[in-house]
């Protein structure tokens with residue numbers, strides 16, 4: 063007698079199990095199959111081509127009516143199972159009918175997750191899981207208008223690309239700093255963002271959805287946490303999936319996130335099997351088909367009493383199905399000290415490849431732009447082969463790997479003479495090799511002069527060096543520019559030059575275009591890049607707080623015990639009864655243990671608890687005070703003396719000028735800290751001649767000094783020039799600071815910059831070249847528009863609130 | 879089965895910890911620092927540097943390491959060990975991820991564990 067097999071779910075995993083069961087034993091079972099969707103089984107992963115119009119539904123059907131008929135399957139499509147009675151071995155469906163089983167297979171897949179923001183249930187919101195969703199999207203696209211896709215993972219991107227092809231104006235809202243963060247690293251995420259944007263899809267990263275807004279009972283927009291409202295006629299939620307395990311749980315099976323199965327694909331009931339996305343195996347729930355197909359083989363074996371095959375988990379790889387975007391990721395590409403990265407970036411062709419090795423084995427791969435070797439690498443990951451002998455050329459892929467003695471220069475040596483090395487100047491390999499030989503060149507500089515190769519953007523410098531090494535052998539020595547850090551061979555100046563020349567505007571973009579050797583930089587280069595980008599693109603660049611040292615991140619100075627100090631600005635060292643009272647009140651209210659007058663003419667509140675910071679700032683803000691930036695690589699203090707207001711020797715209004723400079727320049731970021739002072743006469747009571755910039759007032763005007771220091775090194779300032787009026791004085795100081803901002807290397811104080819580029823060069827540009835001085839001044843003014851925002855007030859208003867609150871307070875009893 | 883093995887406390891969602899950043903959990907036994915590396919992995923360490931007790935939660939996270947904000951020791955997030963020439967180790971706190979929830983081993987949160 064045939065046994066009764068009941069299958070819940072008519073999806074990809076269930077279809078595959080049945081195929082294998084019929085191959086093994088065509089007559090063993092009489093099958094009843096329930097499918098909540100009112101149709102036959104289809105290839106769900108090809109819904110995206112249906113959405114974009116590259117395929118019809120008919121093209122993606124995997125099991126048609128005839129297949130069910132041929133195998134005598136009773137297909138109950140459009141009917142869901144609502145409960146399982148394991149004791150009676152029956153299932154009850156949505157029509158109320160009860161069906162008995164000998165063996166039960168649960169293959170219910172998973173459901174899209176809906177973020178429970180206000181408005182999440184409005185008409186006009188769809189998820190992306192089945193054909194009905196695609197039809198809903200197509201109907202919306204007919205009418206045109208705007209679509210917002212929430213979620214920049216695989217599904218969100220495919221939905222966005224499809225809707226864009228269908229003529230909608232699409233915006234992706236993604237919470238994380240880069241797209242597909244589960245599969246890609248920041249570098250590949252950056253390239254992908256560019257590819258989406260070139261398809262007309264706008265991408266908002268680090269954007270958190272706050273609410274969905276309605277008009278006339280229908281979706282009209284998506285409101286973000288930062289206040290922006292994106293217009294939307296259609297909202298697609300693609301933020302993740304959740305295994306459909308509820309049915310199993312209600313039936314008393316062991317369930318965690320998914321229904322628990324062992325390596326034999328058994329559940330806690332020997333008559334019940336489970337397969338697909340609803341399963342949890344060894345702590346893993348999967349969302350891709352490859353693991354489901356492997357599970358299906360094992361389940362089919364169990365259903366036909368073959369004890370052999372076991373399921374031991376799957377390595378997964380991902381490809382994005384957006385036409386024209388080549389992207390592949392597999393395995394584990396997390397960073398770790400026991401792991402090594404091999405990174406290849408070909409900026410000109412938009413290619414990025416990264417391999418992650420551990421103990422001489424390949425464990426992860428991310429590829430963008432050129433994915434031909436995806437399956438080769440995936441295979442190396444799955445087999446865990448020792449790759450130490452291939453290491454040097456591994457990243458070039460299968461065609462290169464295994465070549466006898468893999469030489470790092472081999473790839474360049476193998477290039478044809480006609481291969482272009484310098485894209486900017488169109489110089490090919492033959493021309494460079496020829497010049498090296500005929501002109502007897504020995505370094506990159508020589509090649510630059512004679513061929514122009516590497517003379518423009520410089521990104522081919524590495525290739526030119528390799529050519530020199532090939533032609534000259536061991537006698538070639540690389541020029542020793544000190545690299546910024548271990549992540550790049552470029553020095554600070556090259557990086558700064560290239561950021562401007564190539565209009566690089568985000569950290570991942572710099573790392574990709576300048577061929578960084580690590581995937582996300584280090585604690586040395588990230589703060590530097592963050593500064594360079596703020597300085598060069600003040601109105602466009604969005605600050606990356608995670609690339610800042612803690613003091614600049616929370617706008618207070620960390621102390622040895624983990625508390626913070628708070629220093630409000632006291633313009634030019636002047637204060638008032640109101641400010642002093644506010645400081646006293648704050649100190650009392652928050653039990654701040656120490657109040658100190660600093661060496662910078664203002665008051666420091668020391669020992670403030672981190673979570674009190676926003677409240678302390680709010681009180682200080684209310685008394686009209688802003689952050690003194692005592693923590694910043696930026697303008698610190700402008701010390702003054704009492705000047706003509708009171709002093710019998712004062713020649714000019716030194717206090718007023720100091721305050722004017724501080725009010726004009728506060729908030730600006732600089733390579734290292736900048737301290738200034740204005741003294742009313744050469745007696746110099748504000749110590750102006752040991753500051754980064756100091757003014758000494760004299761009867762006939764103002765002497766502007768700069769490049770002094772009184773810290774680790776004590777250095778007296780140099781005289782830059784003398785001017786007659788306050789206005790000229792301010793213009794000169796601002797232009798000088800801007801020149802330093804544009805040329806200084808990160809953490810290089812003004813006196814070191816001056817020593818490096820030379821006092822005369824600076825004087826020529828600032829004092830003698832008036833148009834240049836004015837242009838520098840104007841650039842500073844532009845950058846101040848976005849810099850003069852009190853960081854304290856922003857945080858009082860709620861910005862980055864997570865910085866100041868513990869995630870959780872665990873009380874004593876809970877922990878015992 | 880060991881009864882204590884199951885005493886894990888839900889402390890929040892993985893989305894609450896910023897990428898390349900940190901959050902703290904305040905517990906009777908002292909603060910615990912949770913970190914998220916660029917690849918989205920979560921780590922938990924006692925929030926105290928093996929050098930002079932600096933709050934590691936306030937450091938810069940890079941790769942799977944954090945640079946202490948006080949004197950720049952680099953601590954490995956997985957093992958809690960100081961890297962390079964420096965020697966010392968911070969306690970790693972037992973951690974489990976369930977869905978998007980972060981669960982911490984309660985035995986390391988109690989005052990007795992301090």
Ligand code: SRM
Nearest residue numbers: 619627659660661662663664666692737771772773774775
């Ligand atoms: C508070 C203060 C000492 C005081 O109680 O007076 C102070 C405190 C610190 N100084 Fe200073 N410096 C203070 C005036 C000075 C001065 C005097 C001045 O500005 O006129 C100098 C010498 C002038 C100079 O900079 O050339 C000074 C030279 C330094 C240096 C050495 C800099 C150098 O390039 O050589 C450091 C170390 C550094 O920046 O790397 C430093 C670093 C520090 C730090 C930030 C140490 C740190 O990294 O945590 C201290 C922070 C304590 C805190 O949380 O408030 N501090 N420091 C003064 C704050 C002034 C203000 O109102 O903002």
Ligand SMILES: Cc1cc2nc3c(=O)[nH]c(=O)nc-3n(C[C@H](O)[C@H](O)[C@H](O)COP(=O)(O)OP(=O)(O)OC[C@H]3O[C@@H](n4cnc5c(N)ncnc54)[C@H](O)[C@@H]3O)c2cc1C
Nearest residue numbers: 071073074075098106107142143170171338339349350351
């Ligand atoms: C748009 C899209 C693109 C994708 N692209 C890829 C890709 O490129 N590569 C890749 O590997 N994977 C991709 N996937 C994922 C892949 O489709 C899934 O991993 C796979 O379909 C899961 O198979 P399953 O059988 O477990 O679940 P499903 O295919 O979802 O089948 C489960 C079926 O069970 C039904 N059901 C649920 N509960 C009940 C009930 N109580 N009673 C009756 N029926 C029920 C559901 O309606 C559903 O039809 C994509 C998914 C989507 C949505």
Ligand code: SF4
Nearest residue numbers: 622660661666773774
């Ligand atoms: S002199 Fe040294 S100890 Fe004193 S505040 Fe400055 S850095 Fe700290």
Ligand code: FES
Nearest residue numbers: 927929930932946
């Ligand atoms: S306390 Fe961490 S480095 Fe000193």
